[in-house]
Each structure stands twice: as structure tokens, then as C-alpha cells.
Amino acid sequence: MEDAMEDAMQGRTLLSARWVIGHRDGRHVVHENGVVVFEGTDVLHVGASFEGEVARRIDYGEAVISPGFIDLDALSDLDTTILGYDNGPAWKTGRVWPETYIARGPYEMYGPEELAFQKRHAFAQLIRNGITTALPIASLFYRAWGETVAEFEAAASAAEDLGLRAYLGPAYRTGGQVTDEAGNIRAIYDEPRGLQGLADAADFARRIDGIAGGRIRAMFAPDRIETCTETLLQRTAEIASEMGAPVRQHCSQSPVELRLVREQHGCAPIEWLDRIGVLRGNWLLPHGTQATEAEFDLIAGAGATLVHCPLVAARHGGMLKSFPGVRARGITIGLGTDTHPADMILNMQIGMMTARLAEGVGAIRSEEMFDAATLGGATALNRPDLGRLAPGAKADITVIDLRRSLQTPDPVQTLMTSASGRDVRDVFIDGRQVMADGVIPGIDEACDAARAQAQFDGLISKYPDRTAGHPSVSRIFTPSYERAMP
Numbered sequence: 001m002e003d004a005m006e007d008a009m010q011g012r013t014l015l016s017a018r019w020v021i022g023h024r025d026g027r028h029v030v031h032e033n034g035v036v037v038f039e040g041t042d043v044l045h046v047g048a049s050f051e052g053e054v055a056r057r058i059d060y061g062e063a064v065i066s067p068g069f070i071d072l073d074a075l076s077d078l079d080t081t082i083l084g085y086d087n088g089p090a091w092k093t094g095r096v097w098p099e100t101y102i103a104r105g106p107y108e109m110y111g112p113e114e115l116a117f118q119k120r121h122a123f124a125q126l127i128r129n130g131i132t133t134a135l136p137i138a139s140l141f142y143r144a145w146g147e148t149v150a151e152f153e154a155a156a157s158a159a160e161d162l163g164l165r166a167y168l169g170p171a172y173r174t175g176g177q178v179t180d181e182a183g184n185i186r187a188i189y190d191e192p193r194g195l196q197g198l199a200d201a202a203d204f205a206r207r208i209d210g211i212a213g214g215r216i217r218a219m220f221a222p223d224r225i226e227t228c229t230e231t232l233l234q235r236t237a238e239i240a241s242e243m244g245a246p247v248r249q250h251c252s253q254s255p256v257e258l259r260l261v262r263e264q265h266g267c268a269p270i271e272w273l274d275r276i277g278v279l280r281g282n283w284l285l286p287h288g289t290q291a292t293e294a295e296f297d298l299i300a301g302a303g304a305t306l307v308h309c310p311l312v313a314a315r316h317g318g319m320l321k322s323f324p325g326v327r328a329r330g331i332t333i334g335l336g337t338d339t340h341p342a343d344m345i346l347n348m349q350i351g352m353m354t355a356r357l358a359e360g361v362g363a364i365r366s367e368e369m370f371d372a373a374t375l376g377g378a379t380a381l382n383r384p385d386l387g388r389l390a391p392g393a394k395a396d397i398t399v400i401d402l403r404r405s406l407q408t409p410d411p412v413q414t415l416m417t418s419a420s421g422r423d424v425r426d427v428f429i430d431g432r433q434v435m436a437d438g439v440i441p442g443i444d445e446a447c448d449a450a451r452a453q454a455q456f457d458g459l460i461s462k463y464p465d466r467t468a469g470h471p472s473v474s475r476i477f478t479p480s481y482e483r484a485m486p
Contacts, residue, residue, distance in 0.1 A: 011055060012039045012054040012055050012056070013057075013058070013431075014050055015035065015037075016060065016065075017064065017399070018062050018411075019032060019402075020064075020065045021411065022036075022046035022047070023046070023389055028367065030411060030412070034046070034048055035048070037054060038431050040431055041430040042394060042431070043392065043393045045391060046389050046391070058426075063399055063402055063425065065398075066130070066399070066400060067389050067396065068132025068386075068387075069131045069344040069377075070131070070132070070387055071126060071131045071135065071377070072305070072335065072377050073309055074131065074337055075126075075337055075338060075340060076118070076119055076122040076138045077115075077138035078456045079340035080139050081139070081316075082339065083460070084316070087476065087478060091185055092476075093476050094463040094476060096468075097141070098179055098181070098468040099181075102178050102188065106143075109459055110455065114455050116154035117455070118138075118455070120154075120158035120162070121452050123162050123164045123166070124443045124448070125341070126337075126342050127164060127427050128421065128424060129343050129344055129421035130398035130421065131337070131344055132164070132386075132429045133381070133383075134164060135219055135246070135284070137221070137336070137338060141466070142462075145173070145193060145197070146223070147170035149170055149204045151170070152169065152170045152204055155168055156168055156212075159215070160211070160212040162443075163429045163432045165396065166215070167245075167381070168217075169201050169218055169219040169221050170200070171221040172198050172200075172221070172222060172223065173197070173228055174193070174194025174195065174227070175187050175188060176188050176189075177256070181468050181469050187226060187260050194228070195235070206218070209243065215430055219245055220236050220245055220247045220248070221248055223249075223250070224257065225257065225261060225273070226261050226264075226269070233249075233273070233278045234276060237277070237278040237283075246381060247280075247282055247283050248283075250286050250287065252285070252290045252295065253286070253289055253313075254290065268292060269290075269291075270295035279298060279304055281303035281304060283302065283304040284305045284307050286309050287307070288320060289321070296331065300329040300330050305380035308320055308351060309336040309338040310335075310347050310351035311337065311338070311339055314353075319357070320355070320358075322359060323351070323355040323358075323363065323368075324355070324359065324368075332376055333372045334376035334377040335373045335377065343422075344373055345400075346420060346421060348372075349416055351372070366415070369416070370412050374388065375388065395429075397427070400415065400423050401424075402414060402419065405418035406418050460473060460477070
């Protein structure tokens with residue numbers, strides 16, 4: 001008996017800090033000068049003190065020990081949306097394929113090794129920002145059609161190696177968008193190709209679901225709603241329901257999407273999902289910035305989740321019109337980063353600001369946005385063992401250093417006013433320390449950043465191929481100021 005207890009205690013780790021965000025009676029609670037103890041993959045104790053024996057102690061001092069963030073729309077490539085920040089409209093700047101590009105045949109703008117590197121690089125960035133559970137998202141604009149199983153085999157390997165908790169599945173679609181040189185955007189379809197993509201994704205899902213001790217699970221990622229046919233979505237819904245896997249589909253995010261869906265189906269996007277019988281409790285819906293009141297009612301009725309991505313929406317002049325209105329309907333709200341940088345703290349801050357711009361300073365409090373980044377994602381994934389620090393929960397822990405912050409009397413409010421993802425110091429996932437003092441084992445941050453930039457520069461050089469009229473790079477991406485000549 002004593003030997004067994006001693007063996008158990010060998011794995012106990014105690015973390016302490018000025019602030020600990022624990023969980024009790026269904027809500028987060030704050031412990032000042034608190035501790036978290038975990039053993040193996042699970043949290044053992046959260047509170048003011050711990051009387052038992054431990055093998056390791058780490059005192060973080062002026063810091064927040066937080067549940068790890070859950071990113072339901074996690075960037076997993078080199079984000080091309082940042083290239084549109086001051087350069088538009090999208091159809092003129094390579095964000096919609098021109099007819100001439102379709103005629104010559106879309107091609108992969110990255111090679112297999114580059115795509116595999118990008119997943120690993122992106123997963124490391126997620127960990128650096130305190131994200132412990134991620135559902136990857138990438139653009140299909142630079143792809144020949146969809147994502148491949150091969151790159152997601154590499155993604156699974158990277159997630160397992162780095163220790164990230166991930167829900168994985170290649171994005172697929174039965175359609176795409178094309179523009180003429182006057183900016184008239186229309187949909188094009190290749191349903192057999194899309195259905196094969198789904199079949200490949202389903203085979204991948206069955207093979208990887210539950211590997212890495214359960215840290216890696218399957219998900220389904222049909223691309224934007226305006227690029228999917230009814231058959232594709234109905235088959236997706238059936239397979240995902242059988243497996244108990246989440247389905248994530250981007251919708252209600254742009255006027256072009258609304259027009260294309262209405263032209264094809266005679267209704268709004270979420271209404272169409274409901275009409276064809278696929279809007280279900282396992283459906284995750286980024287972004288909802290164009291959704292109507294009636295569509296939010298449909299989301300609530302189905303028990304689906306709204307994935308709020310504040311930063312990418314605000315960069316392009318959009319926002320979720322009513323965060324409190326969505327919550328009042330009983331809709332689960334989770335958060336997604338969806339753009340570079342993968343900074344969940346920044347997304348919470350922007351989410352707070354845009355909600356208050358929309359409806360006034362009393363529209364939202366800090367804890368509601370923090371709930372979305374933790375408990376909302378856990379609810380969406382049907383994972384009561386995630387998004388909280390409580391006995392029996394997974395030891396997914398993010399430590400945020402506050403030594404450079406001007407601290408308020410409350411740690412969550414301090415995160416909203418003074419911190420950023422760069423303040424994340426240590427990260428534990430499933431009890432494994434995957435980052436210590438900003439260092440991720442096996443990752444050379446400077447070398448990887450240089451490699452990522454070189455790949456990104458190469459992609460930018462190919463933009464004329466997929467831009468209407470094929471203008472030069474300097475005409476697609478106009479400079480902020482005139483370049484001074486030497």
C-alpha cells in the first residue's frame with residue numbers, strides 16, 4: 001500500500017501563483033495565492049493550499065494559472081487574409097480565382113513538405129499562445145481543390161510530437177468561387193471530386209480518432225457553405241453523427257456568400273442548413289456576423305455552436321452584432337483565432353471591444369468572454385473534462401506571466417486590459433509540459449520563422465497567377481507609403 005502511494009506521488013506536480021482560475025459548481029472561481037496539483041493526465045486539486053506530498057513544485061509568482069484555451073477555428077497555415085488588410089476588393093487581389101486561372105487548371109502552390117512544415121509551425125504558435133485544444137483551419141484559395149489526407153497524417157504526427165490536443169480532418173468542398181475581370185463572382189462545382197474528398201476524410205477520421213492516448217480526435221471540415229452541395233453536407237452530417245465527431249462549417253460571414261446561397265437555394269445560409277436537415281448539436285459555425293435573428297433562433301433550436309472570431313472579423317470591418325443577444329438565446333459561444341497571430345487573449349480583447357461598440361459598455365463583462373475561450377469550446381466539443389481546472393479535469397494548463405502588466409484587482413480583467421499571447425510562459429497539456437519559459441522542445445523559433453517567411457514570400461510571388469487580369473505583385477499589394485529611392 002505504501003509503495004503504491006509513493007509511486008503515485010512521484011508524478012504529482014504542484015503549481016502556485018498569485019492567481020489561479022479554478023472551477024466550482026459549474027463556474028470559474030478565482031483563488032488568490034492558489035495552487036493547482038495534477039497527477040498523470042488529470043487535475044487532482046485546486047485551491048488555496050495542498051497538504052499532500054508532491055514530486056515537483058513550480059511557483060510562478062505574479063502570474064495567472066488558467067485553464068488552457070480552446071480554439072475552435074485555429075489557424076494551421078500561413079495566413080493569407082493579412083494580405084488583404086489594406087488591399088481589396090478580394091476579387092481584384094487574388095482572393096477569388098479568375099476564370100483564366102480555372103481554364104489553365106488550379107494547382108498546389110505549396111509542396112507536400114511545405115504543407116507539413118506549416119502544420120507543425122502553426123501548432124507551435126498555438127501552444128505559444130496558451131491554446132491547448134485546437135481545431136485547425138486553413139485557406140483553400142492556394143490549393144488545387146481541398147486539403148489532402150497526406151498533410152493531415154503529417155498534422156497528426158506534429159500534434160502528437162508537440163503534445164497539442166487536436167481535432168483533425170482535411171477540408172473538402174464540392175464547389176468554389178470564380179470571378180470574371182469585371183468582378184462578377186459565381187459558383188463552380190465538381191461534386192464527384194468533393195464527395196471523394198469526404199470519403200477520404202471519413203477514412204482518415206476512423207483511423208486517427210482517439211490516437212495519442214485520446215488527445216487526437218476526428219472532426220469534419222466541409223468548407224464554406226457556398227462551396228458545398230446538399231449531398232455533401234447531408235453525407236457529412238450522417239457520418240459525423242455516427243462517429244460522434246464535430247462538424248465545422250464557415251457561414252454567414254460575407255455579402256457574397258449571402259448572395260450566392262440565396263441565388264442557389266432561395267434562403268439565408270443557416271436557414272438552408274436547417275432546411276436540408278444538417279443543422280445539429282455537433283455543428284460548429286464560424287462566424288455569424290451576417291446572420292439574422294431568425295437564423296440565430298435556428299442555431300439555438302438545433303443546439304449548434306457559434307464560433308466567434310473577433311479579430312479577423314474586425315480587421316475587415318465586421319463584428320458579431322450581439323454577443324449578449326446570442327447568449328440570451330442559450331446558444332453556446334466558443335472562440336476561434338482564424339488569423340495571424342494565433343493570439344486568443346487578443347481575440348478576447350477585440351471581442352470585448354466590438355461587443356461594447358455594438359451595444360454599449362454594459363453589453364459584456366470580462367468573464368463572459370473568458371468563458372467563451374474555455375467553457376464554450378468545451379461545451380461545443382461535449383468535453384466536460386476540458387476548459388476548466390477542477391479535480392478530474394484534464395491537466396490542460398496555461399500560465400500567463402503578469403510581471404509586465406499593469407495589474408487590476410482582478411486577474412481576468414487584467415488579461416483583457418494589459419496582457420497578450422506573448423505573456424504566456426508555460427503550457428501543460430494532458431499533464432505534459434509542452435512549453436517551459438517560452439521554449440517548446442524540438443522547435444527552433446528563429447529558424448522556423450525564417451522558413452515560414454520564405455514560404456510566404458514564395459506564395460506572394462505566385463499571386464498574379466490567380467488574380468483577375470494577372471497584375472504584378474506590386475499592383476496587387478499597394479504600399480502604405482511611396483518607396484524612397486536610394
